[in-house]
Amino acid sequence: MSTTIPNDLPPIRRIVTSHDSNGEAKVWINEEVERKKLDRKLVVKNDDVTFGLAWVTNQSPADISEEVDGITLPVGELTNDKGSVVRYVDIPPGLVSPMHRTTSIDYGFVLFGEVQLELSDGSFTVVKQGDIVVQRGTDHAWHNKTDKWARKLSTSFPVSRINVSVGSLTASQHSGMVYVLLPSEPLVINGKTLGDKSIYTE
Secondary structure, three states: OOOOOOOOOOOOEEEEEEEOOOOOEEEEEEEEOOEEEOOHHHOEOOOOOEEEEEEEOOOOOEOOOOOOOHHHOOOOOOOOOOOOEEEEEEEOOOOEOOOEOOOEEEEEEEEEOEEEEEEOOOOEEEEEOOOEEEEEOOOEEEEOOOOOOEEEEEEEEEOOOEEEOOEEEOOOOOOOOOOOOOOEOOEEEOOEEEOOOOOOOO
16 A cells, blocks of 8 residues: 655755875765665555665674775664664655564654554554654554654664563564764774774864
8 A cells, every 4th residue: 555645755865974095084975865665564554664774884883994885784684783773764644564573772763743652562652753762672563643754763773682571582573963872993093093082072
């Protein structure tokens, strides 16, 4: 089923920084994020949901010494069991997602519109623009009960193990201006190694 309401949300751009040969900061990537349809088996009642992959890391701390475009790194199903995944999800009116869980901790920011978070206990929570959902491996579903498109930014990180009454989960099953700060390997700029503190002002 497709919605009859066109997606009027603005394009998504990713701006990725790096360093030039002199150690000066530069914009390395500045481009629109491609939005792709979801695998049909992950969606019910609507096939217009799109994912926009912005960045992936495959280790923690992340290695930022080389210019490797994060979206070229493997993701797995929807999460990465060694690093992070940052993606946008455009959610059309009338969407009801399957009930699912991920073996990850997910930070979900609603950037546009409004969605409802359904949990396996039967509860529904309205999540509005500017709200964040910290998803800790719980069974959940997403509903868009409005007549407008919504956009969510989801950042997923691996976890060691999830213990619930139905058993122990150890493998990824299905997943979901904001800054999410992650540690990285020491960075060398003009022969100087940075890494003994988390923020520099010079």
